[in-house]
Amino acid sequence: MATYRIGIGSFNLKDGAVGLGTESSGLGNLKVEGTVKTTDLDVTGVSTFQRYAGFVADDLNIVRDTSLTGEHSTLGDIVVGLNSTFTVSTGATVTVGTVESVSIGTHFSAPIGGVEDRPEKPVEGTVRFNEDLNTLEFYNGVDWRQFTVNGASGRGLMAGGNNPSRVSLIEYVNIATKGDGIGFGDLDAARSDAGGSSSSTRGIIWGGKTAGGEDNVIQYITLASSGTATDFGDTVNQTYRYGAAFGSSTRGVIHENSDMEYINYASTGNAIDSGFDIPSATKDQEGSGNSPTRGFVYGGAGNPTNAGPLANGIWDKIDMVITSSLGDSIDFGNLTAPRSFRPGSVSSTTRGVIGGGYPGSAYVNIIDFITFTSAGNANDFGDLATQGGWVQTSSMTRGLFAGGFTPTKVTTIDYITIASHGNSQNFGNLSDYHNYGTMVSDCHGGLGGY
Secondary structure (H helix, E strand, O other), X not given: OOOOOEOOOOEEEEOOEEEOOOOOOOOOOOOOOOOOOOOOOOEOOOEEEOOEEOOEEOOEEEOOOEEEOOEEEEOOOEEEOOOOOEEEOOOXXXXXXXXXXEEEOOOOOOOEEOHHHOOOOOOOOOEEEEOOOOEEEEEOOOOEEEOOOOOOOOEEEEEEEEOXXXXXXXXXXXXXXXXXXXXXXXXXXXXXXOEEEEOOOEEEEEOOEEOOEEOOEEEEEEOOOOOOOEEEEEOOOOOOOOOEEEEOOOEEEEEEEOEEEEEEOOOOOOOEEOOOOOOXXXXXXXXXXXXXXXXXXXXXXXXXXXXXXXXXXXXXXXXEEEOOOOOOOEEEEEOOOOOEOOOEEEEOOOEEEEEOOEOOOOOOOEEEEEEOOOOOOOEEEEEOOOEOOOEEEEOOOEEEEEOOEOOOXXXXXXXXXXXXXXXXXEEEEOOOOOEOOEEEEOOOOOOOOO
8 A cells, every 4th residue: 555745755735636836845856757647737836848758858738728827848849639728827938949839729819909008119929919900910020010811802993083074984803914994883973083992892982073073972892792882971071082092901091181081991981080181281182002001192282372392383292101090191202203193003012103193294104113111212113104094003913004195095004013113014904984083902002001
């Protein structure tokens, strides 16, 4: 018959269980030869998990709910089985350098908080769930980025414009392939000069001008389907014609003159006054684009009360807005030449490309580009096949410029490869004129941001 001693030298028995290190005094060491099996192990102090198969560190298999509250390390992998929970409590640390992998069988919960709850000094690789943005995000050593699943089809849509009278037609193309526009549906009315922004599922048409004049109507289209645009709400500060629209994967923004408003794509309702502005000038007819986290406004024309820095009132300035915070804009740099009448913009996650526009005497076909992560002036990219380039959109790799003047209106669609340099190439043709229209896509460079 085996014998044991309680509380003296080896281990102590308390409440029907064997305790190791559960009391502050009177304990020795437990030495075990052979194999130890347990399904009920609570680790509460400074501990090291070391298990070996032969001479190689084996996995630590967790087959019950287990909580770590102190300092711990392991030489093998941590494997959490089905119907089990592995909880690292506040104040606990795990020596990551000795853990090659962690396999989760059922559920993993990242830290949760809003934008304002982010760590002040995050460590590169930190992962958390942002409840304000409803996305999982990580810190890359420079800024916070969002995890996204891009199920976009690469569809670009052109809506409204002039023919030379206004049109309501919406048509689409597949950006990844070449081809002509295909009928999609119609706007609520024949409409021109509207702004456009989009998420991966919805395209937003901001304001514009109809036979009744400028209005504040916001419409949306479901990009994956076809049909007539649906009412979303209204802008609240003013009507927007030539408005500069941009956005992220979750938020759309419109700017013109001294106003900036935004909407959340997933809902419907009136726009919200941001309370901020682009203070460099009171101007309109700007071009616009976006990275995953930033909105950009290119050029524009000054109002009579603020004619701008150039004699003809046309601007070459590039302004930048952080889409998530929507504070006042930041000066980014300048275009290679001043331009208004909404010079077209397409983008990847890292580069914005700006084509066409009107410098005050004639439409131009020049193309510039900027690198989003570094402020500075635009550089020459190449030339469009047509002047103007009135409607434009992009995938992550290819940008489309549709319509324009040669010097008469045309229905041609040109494309560029955003990561390269050079002149545009022929893509196909629109079925109608969409000059002064708007264009959106389900996979532009702004998606993946917050």
